Amino acid sequence: MFWYNSVNGFSHSAGKRAPTFGRRGVHMAEEVRVRFAPSPTGYLHVGGARTALFNWLWARHTGGTFILRIEDTDRKRYVPDSLDDIMASLRWLGLEWDEGPDAGGPYGPYFQSQRLEHYHRYAEELIARGAAYRCYCTPERLAQVREERRRRGLPPGYDRHCRYLPEEERARLEAEGTPSVVRLKVPETGQTVVHDLLRGEIAFDNQKLEDVVLLKSDGYPTYHLAVVVDDHLMRISHVMRADEWISSFPLHALIYRALEWEMPVFVHLPMILDPSGKGKLSKRKQRRPDGQVEENMTMVREFREAGYLPEALFNFLATLGWAYSGEQEIFSVEEAVAKFELEDIRTAPAVFSYEKLEWMNGVYIRALAPEELARRLVPFMERAGLRVTADDLLPLIPLVQERLKTLADGPAYLDFFFQDIETPSADVLVPKKMDAPRTLEALRAAREVLAEVEWNEEAIEARLRQLAGELGLKAGQLFQPIRVATTGKRVAPPLFGTLYHLGRERALERIDRALQVLEQAAVQEQ
RNA sequence: GCCCCCAUCGUCUAGAGGACUAGGAUACCACCCUUUCAAGGUGGAGACAGGGGUUCGAAUCCCCUUGGGGGCACCA
Numbered sequence: 170m171f172w173y174n175s176v177n178g179f180s181h182s183a184g185k186r187a188p189t190f191g192r193r194g195v196h197m198a199e200e201v202r203v204r205f206a207p208s209p210t211g212y213l214h215v216g217g218a219r220t221a222l223f224n225w226l227w228a229r230h231t232g233g234t235f236i237l238r239i240e241d242t243d244r245k246r247y248v249p250d251s252l253d254d255i256m257a258s259l260r261w262l263g264l265e266w267d268e269g270p271d272a273g274g275p276y277g278p279y280f281q282s283q284r285l286e287h288y289h290r291y292a293e294e295l296i297a298r299g300a301a302y303r304c305y306c307t308p309e310r311l312a313q314v315r316e317e318r319r320r321r322g323l324p325p326g327y328d329r330h331c332r333y334l335p336e337e338e339r340a341r342l343e344a345e346g347t348p349s350v351v352r353l354k355v356p357e358t359g360q361t362v363v364h365d366l367l368r369g370e371i372a373f374d375n376q377k378l379e380d381v382v383l384l385k386s387d388g389y390p391t392y393h394l395a396v397v398v399d400d401h402l403m404r405i406s407h408v409m410r411a412d413e414w415i416s417s418f419p420l421h422a423l424i425y426r427a428l429e430w431e432m433p434v435f436v437h438l439p440m441i442l443d444p445s446g447k448g449k450l451s452k453r454k455q456r457r458p459d460g461q462v463e464e465n466m467t468m469v470r471e472f473r474e475a476g477y478l479p480e481a482l483f484n485f486l487a488t489l490g491w492a493y494s495g496e497q498e499i500f501s502v503e504e505a506v507a508k509f510e511l512e513d514i515r516t517a518p519a520v521f522s523y524e525k526l527e528w529m530n531g532v533y534i535r536a537l538a539p540e541e542l543a544r545r546l547v548p549f550m551e552r553a554g555l556r557v558t559a560d561d562l563l564p565l566i567p568l569v570q571e572r573l574k575t576l577a578d579g580p581a582y583l584d585f586f587f588q589d590i591e592t593p594s595a596d597v598l599v600p601k602k603m604d605a606p607r608t609l610e611a612l613r614a615a616r617e618v619l620a621e622v623e624w625n626e627e628a629i630e631a632r633l634r635q636l637a638g639e640l641g642l643k644a645g646q647l648f649q650p651i652r653v654a655t656t657g658k659r660v661a662p663p664l665f666g667t668l669y670h671l672g673r674e675r676a677l678e679r680i681d682r683a684l685q686v687l688e689q690a691a692v693q694e695q
Numbered sequence: 696g697c698c699c700c701c702a703u704c705g706u707c708u709a710g711a712g713g714a715c716u717a718g719g720a721u722a723c724c725a726c727c728c729u730u731u732c733a734a735g736g737u738g739g740a741g742a743c744a745g746g747g748g749u750u751c752g753a754a755u756c757c758c759c760u761u762g763g764g765g766g767c768a769c770c771a
Contacts, residue, residue, distance in 0.1 A: 208771050243770055308769070315768090324697045325767060350769055368700075377698055377767090385769040392771050416699060416766035437700085440764065444706080448764075488707070488720095495709025496719055515708085518764060522706050525721050535734075571734045582732090600731095633730090648730035660732045 201233025202406045205259075205266075206396070208240040209251040212468040213258035215521070216411065216441045216450060219486045223438060224409050225264045226487065226509040233406070237269030238399060239280045242389045258469035261479050262486075263502060268403075276403040281395050288390035291398050291428065292351045292383055300427035301383060303349040304331035305342045326379045327352070351384035353393070353420060361419040366436045367516050373419040381420055393417060397424045400433055407511075409436045412518070436511055439490045440518040450521045466523070476549055476577030478537075481530040490515050499532060531574045539566040546579045553580035555587045565670055568662035582662055586671065590657030592682040595690035597659060600649040605690040611640055612650045612687060616680045624673050630665040654683035 205221035207213065228235035237259070241247060256270065268274025278284060295301035306314075306327075315325045332354060334342075342349070356375045363371050383394040390398070400408060415437050425432045441450045443465065452467045466472055472482055480502070488498050492515065493508045500508070534542065543562035550557045562583070569582045599608045614636055622632045637647040652664050655676050661667060668676050 206771090210771070240771065246770065304769095311769085319696090322696065348769095352769095365700095371699070373698075379767075382769050387769075389769085391769070396771090411765095412700070413765050414771095418699090439701080442764075446706090446763075485707095490707095492708055494719090498707080498720060517701050519708090520706055522721070525707060528721060531734090569733090572732065574733095630730095637730095643730090645730050652731065658731090662732085664730055 199406060200404075201228060201231040202236065202404050203228050203233065203409060204236040204238050204400070204403065204405055205264075206238040206240050206399075206410075207255050208243065208246075209255065210243065210246040210248055211251050212254040212470055214450075214467050215469060215472070215482075215486065216467075217255075218258065218262060218264075218469050218482075219441060219489055220409065220411060220438055221259055221264050222262065222483065222486050223491070223509075223514070224407075225266075226506060227407060227409065227511065228267070229506045230509045234267045235264070236274070236276075236403060236405070237266035237272070237279065238403070239270060239282075240392065240395065241280055241282045242391070242395055244387070244389065254468075254470060258473075261473060262469065262483050263479060281390070281399065284395075284399065285388060285390075287398050287402060288384060288394055289388070292390070292394065295353070295383070295424070295427055296351065298427055299354065300423070301351050301353050302332055303339070303343075304352045304380075304382075305334075305347045305349045306330055324377075329380055332380060348386040350382045350386050351394075352380040353383055353423060355380050355420070355423060361422055363418045363422045364432075364435065365415070365418075366434055366511055367514060368437070371415065371418070375419075378419055378423075381417070383424075393420050393424065397421050397428075397430075401425070401428075401430045405433050407434045407436060409438055412437050412440045436514065439515055441489060442518050442520045444520055444523065446520055472526075474577075476575030476579075477526070477530050478533045478545070478576070481526070481533040484533070485526045485529050489519050489521065499529070527574050534573050534576070535571055537570070539563060539570065542566050542570060542573075545576055546583075549576045549579045550583070550587070553584065555580060555584055557587055561587070565662075568666050568670070572662070585656045585658070585661075590679065592679075592686055593653050593657050595686050598650050598653050598683055598687060599690070600646050603646055603650075605687055605693075608650050609684065609687040609691045611642060611647050612654060612680060612684055614640060615647060615651050616677060616684065619668070619673065619676060619680070624669065626665045626669045629668055633665070650683070651680070654680045 203224040205217075205224050207217055207221075225235050227233070237256075239252065241252075252270070259266070266272055268276065269279045281288075292301065296303070304327075310330075311327065314328050314330075318325055318328070331339075331352070355378045359375050360372045361375055361378065363373070365371060381393055382391050384390055399405075418435065418437075422432065442448065443450050450465065450467055452464050466475060469482070473479070483502065484498075484500055484505070487500060487505050487509075491509065491513055492498075493500070493513065537545070540559070540563060543559040543566050546562055547557060547559055550562070565583055565586060569579070572582060573579065595605055598612075599605055603611075615633065618632050618636050619629070622628050633647065633651070634644060637644050640647065648664050649659075651668070652661055653659060655668060655671060656662075657679075671679075
């Protein structure tokens with residue numbers, strides 16, 4: 170049979186550094202069409218987002234088309250709100266699609282559940298061409314077979330029972346209306362050689378391949394059939410998908426060849442690994458940044474809620490498995506689009522580094538216009554119970570901008586501006602190498618200065634520095650009690666700006682409360 | 696178990712046989728700056744998994760070993 174010659178279709182091995190277009194020279198002018206095809210079985214995972222991102226980057230780089238296709242062929246695992254999350258997360262990252270749900274397009278519908286007639290048609294076509302067959306085995310029998318094979322030390326799989334069903338038996342089962350699936354008729358000998366842009370040729374012994382189910386008994390296709398049919402019908406030029414699909418790649422190739430369809434260029438993307446380096450990134454794994462045991466963040470929405478900027482996540486994900494030069498790693502969207510090349514995608518799996526993402530997020534936060542930072546901080550302040558507007562925040566931005574790692578850090582740095590503080594205890598108020606009486610004396614003096622100083626940052630700083638000298642204290646010894654008294658924190662934004670924006674009245678009021686605490690402590694120490 | 700993929704500092708990576716005393720970033724450490732914390736500056740420690748080939752010459756090409764990962768559903 171023609172498709173037993175599995176090596177056809179490839180003129181030469183491209184190898185690791187093959188030119189992107191050269192291999193399919195005839196198609197150099199052909200439009201690039203790529204797709205991201207998630208299944209609505211859960212929220213968008215950062216691994217999925219990275220796949221989407223690479224596809225999007227390639228589409229934008231080439232002036233091609235980015236398609237969103239929903240692979241909703243598993244009715245059992247369907248999660249109702251996952252589709253909304255996937256679309257919202259993609260848009261949050263800036264990965265707008267040209268064709269797909271909402272957008273529409275000439276090759277729709279873009280939900281596989283609405284394309285069943287196509288899968289049925291090509292399943293029949295495959296049967297007619299002798300490349301597939303109906304299988305009437307029950308799930309129970311299949312389970313039995315698997316168990317049996319396991320016991321005999323064989324790889325789990327189907328025993329091809331129905332492939333060799335006598336014709337009269339087949340007719341009888343059909344007449345009885347026995348439920349059936351359609352299976353791929355994999356050649357029993359020879360090899361299937363597939364081509365990956367980055368890895369070159371990969372050969373599989375047909376003997377090791379399985380007669381996978383193409384069409385389920387509920388009439389829905391499996392991934393294997395649906396992906397091939399849709400990629401062909403939607404005229405996909407490049408398939409970029411996760412590494413884990415390499416195993417079923419030969420099955421897909423067999424379907425393409427049986428249907429005599431030309432294959433797109435395949436690029437398998439490296440896996441994203443858990444920080445432990447053990448296995449795919451998943452929620453189950455735990456990380457402990459400071460001894461704390463917690464769940465990994467894996468969903469795009471979680472990063473958004475944790476105060477990461479979309480541009481930072483975008484940049485980080487873009488450099489996970491793709492490197493432009495080894496020198497540059499901060500890329501604007503435009504730069505990434507301009508510089509993205511398929512050849513520069515790595516094949517080795519990459520560990521997801523939360524530390525590096527956090528650093529990068531800080532870089533992007535520092536680069537934000539103050540007005541913009543203020544605007545983005547508002548929801549995080551509100552979530553912490555602080556009712557503020559961007560205008561309230563704006564004057565305070567210079568105090569915190571270079572300190573924030575995430576937007577969620579905002580409240581911890583700024584809450585005392587917007588709500589009263591708990592009066593700090595003496596042990597927090599008294600700096601190292603100081604005692605309560607001396608701290609009390611210093612803070613009293615500071616109160617007097619602050620009560621009459623002209624209320625601007627420069628004057629406050631000048632007078633307090635002068636005071637420190639008069640008291641024979643180091644700057645920190647005077648400033649720290651003031652900081653703690655007015656902010657309730659040991660760690661807070663720069664003092665003079667803080668005092669200025671807090672206002673004289675509130676600053677003095679908080680200092681007075683701290684003085685009471687210190688008075689008591691001073692008495693007790695004597 | 697079988698099949699497939701992968702292998703440079705802890706991590707992300709540069710490296711296309713000679714430009715490698717292996718570069719950058721992050722994380723870490725020290726110092727500087729400094730009112731705390733950051734940010735910034737300077738410096739430091741830190742890698743070609745192992746073994747065979749090929750070659751005048753190997754991080755780079757080939758083979759083996761080891762290690763890691765993925766897959767083996769009427770899931771995607």
